[in-house]
Amino acid sequence: MTDDLPEVRASDAERERIAERLRDALAEGRLDMAEFEERLDAAYTARTRGELEPLVRDLPAPTASTTPTPAGGRDWPSRIGAPATSRGGFAFWGGFGRRGRWTVGRQFTGVAVMGGGEVDLREADFEDREIVIRCFALMGGIQVTVPPELHVEVTGFGLMGGFDDRGAGEGTPGSPRVRVTGFALMGGVGVERKRRKGDKSRKSLEK
Template sequence: MTSELPEMRASDADRERIAERLREAVAEGRLDMTEFEERLDLAYKARTQGELVPLVRDLPEPAAAPAAGDPAWPARVGRPATSKGAFAFWSGFGRRGRWSVARNFTAGVLQGGGDIDLREADFEDREIVIRCFAVMGGIQVVVPPELHVEVSGFGFMGGFDDRGAGEGTPGSPRVRITGFALMGGVDVRRKERKRARKQLGK
């Protein structure tokens, strides 16, 4: 997206790129919440690229994406939490993509399902506790290979899978996943980050 074509129609992807830069700016303290909300509203209403450019003109350019296998932990730790928990009753919830997990995150499902994906997530602290409670339902937690993960939950007439537990790379946050499953399941598994999978051709 360039300012040389101000009248070109903006795509959904263009608007989302601007929205992501605004989210990063508020997380870094460059924008206060009022400015962030005003600009975000304008970003999603923008019809042309010319309307999008001024919204980030006073913000730094985004850093280059890290290479596969390099999660850039220092930049991803210490971000304000965007979610402290999730619950689903006869339904489902998802926490995926770019979000920031609270130091204490609680998830629960009752006859429902939940997905917690930490591969692209930021972290409020270096020590994170995720409590998962599944009753006649299931919660799946997806973690990247580079993350340090401990699993200590248990299941009663259900399962609490710890296959995703393991050491992380130097500087990675320490995530402890605990809780219980009653006639349900909690599945913790490791998967490559989406960006890394694309670079590897998977």
């Protein structure tokens, strides 16, 4: 029965778990940038579990973190300055997603053409203190999700579409400064502030 496992179709969640292990390996210096980009591309295009397994076979198994991230993402110094693991995403009649633990580059460009994109910064690290996220949506949509403690500016515009700036606002002391810009043509770009699930649970216990 185990011989059949490699032919089992991989899920989006399984691809994302492999991608997160690759990002960790890059941050730890186990992979160089060329190896990381090659394996990451292979992870997102893998069709079966058998194609995913070799990508992390020579990497240590993930372990649970013993040091929790402070509530509200206030540990900013430890989250700024890591090498970028992604500088862009492209979707054409499909979608792209950047979520979980990853490091956003100084300039990240997201393009969605008749498709959708997701850029989630709630658990992300930042290559620099100043970050620019450029979003271009053509008959498609891009959603940018940020934690409430992040400083965010929104300067994009929409033509026969919308560029939502409701997620703009000041951050806590020491937070990176993120500027979301670009345009939406017959499409939409949304920027929203939203807590992580873990932060919500922690706040409920404190009440």
